[in-house]
Amino acid sequence: MVTTIITFLIVFSILVVVHEYGHFYFAKRSGILVREFAIGFGPKIFSYRKNGTTYTLRILPIGGYVRMAGYGEEETEIKPGMPIGLVINSEGIVTTINTSKKTQLMEAVPMEVVSIDLEKELFVEGYLAGNEDELVRYPVFHDATIIEEDGTEVQIAPIDVQFQSASLPNRMMTNFAGPMNNFILAIIAFTILAFIQGGVLSSDNRVGEVEADGIAKKSGIVTGDRILSVAGKKTDKWADVVAAIQANPDKKIDLEIENADGGVVKVIPVTPKSNKIDKEKTVGMIGVSPYVEKSFLAKITFGFTHTWSVMVQIFVGLGSIFTKGFKVFSGPVGIYAATDQVVKLGPMYVFNFLAVLSINLGIVNLLPIPALDGGKLVLNFIEGIRGKPLDPDKEGIITMIGFGLMMLLMIFVTWNDLQKFFF
Structure with a gap:
């Protein structure tokens, strides 16, 4: 039981972190600000900032995520009347904005916000503590940081480093990179497996x-x-x-x-x-x-040929949706049950299971469903044909509808898994 749980968490986390690293790497190459790369979910345990990105370790060891500026990621909301703390350098420019009650900065100047723009004009305006008669305005440094309510320090996201400011090819590559990384992981895993086994x-x-x-x-x-x-x-x-x-x-x-x-x-x-x-x-x-x-070439090529073979099998399985319905899908419960079986068979089977799951994750994410990478790529293609992007509000509505459908599918799949494995 404990071994199965640990194996499930490790396998699932590897798959998601590798997937998210694909988005992270190509976003950085495209000049898109990645505000946070998180391993796990929930409250933060540890954080470290480097080159504009905050790397966090969170308490729930299931997967992870990247927060790309402007990529459906909400800027920390600072409303008029909100008390904040400002760290101002010798030139009178704001370098840090503290919105957290959990973090106290001794050098921060208290301010009650009247107006703020952290995307275009980069300024903050308000009343300093103890002086509500004089309205003051400070410029904000382009790479300033903001301490969020939970104490996580991330960089602000001016418009020029947001996702939508990158070129269309770069945005498409960033969207595709997650599934691509899952396919690469499978190729590497199958190749290593071939060498461990001594042949294919x-x-x-x-x-x-x-x-x-x-x-x-x-x-x-x-x-x-x-x-x-x-x-x-x-x-x-x-x-x-x-x-x-x-x-x-x-x-x-x-x-x-x-x-x-x-x-x-x-x-x-x-x-x-x-x-x-x-x-x-x-x-x-x-x-x-x-x-x-047992040849070296056979072992090297096995990673590619077997990955392709598994992909074909998965596509055939997806095609059976029209005859068998959504019962062909498995969610976290089904994956956990399968993990329990492969753990009993041994490490080699777990390694093979990791590769097969990685291919599954890559293909499912490429399905043309809003909220998935495939849905985003469809919107990118539409933008390329139209010569201009969709209205952000309409795109947001499409994404929310897709997200809602995904949640309904997840509930259905989970219920189906529970009936299949536990009843």
Whole structure:
């Protein structure tokens, strides 16, 4: 139980942090201010500022997020009449604005705000404590910081460093970078897995390990032989070989074999042994397994080929929405239940599970649904076609509708997972 919980939290956090780092990296490259990069959610435990970004560790160890300036991210609201503290340098320019009651700055000058603009004109105007007769106005430094109510210090977001000020290609790349990072993580994970295992299973019709005292061994089949056909049916792939042999339990059939050494083709008669794999299904087996490719190139390319293979399977699964409905989706509850199963199988299975989940997260985020990265990319494409962005208010409404639909889907999926795994 404890191991499953810890594994779930680690896996889920890795997936989300890697995803968010994609957005973070390309936003920074595009000149977009990333105000905060958070690991976890909830109250802050620790924070550190560097190059305009505040890095925070938060109490709930589930995922993380990035706050990009102007990216649907609300500036800390400072209203007229609100008391704040100002740190002013020797040139009379505000470098820090404190809105938190939890943080006290000895050098801060108390002010009651009358007017403030931290996006365009960069000023703050109000009455200093003890002098409500004289209205004072201070310029605000472009890279000034603001201490938010919970004590987190982040940089203010002038309009020139906001998301919408970046070029369209840069914004599109920033939106796509999260899912892209998930695909890269899967490629790396599958490649590492191939090296740890010492090789990868070949998908062609070559024979790998031959079971001692099995039917294949007795028939003279050796490692490296190719099974060209089974019972007259052509078998180019290992999946074809397995399907054809399993379909003929206790039946005498001919295998067309290409010899591993000289390439000589011969026909070998075998009778697959029947074996029950469940109460209702009996299959034939001859005691062979697929060939294991151990070359360096095979291990390197496996990360790419297997990632693509899993992506195709996921797209096929998504297509079944039209026949099976949204039951094909799993939420956090389903992921937790699956984590419990792979933890029992061992670390290698957990590693494989991480890669598959990463691909799932990348693909789901690319679905053309408002509030997801795919929905944002659709809006980017529309902007490119129109030659101008959508009205911010309309885009906000579309995003809110998408977010609402996502919440409804999450509730449905969670309920479905609860029924599937616990009832």
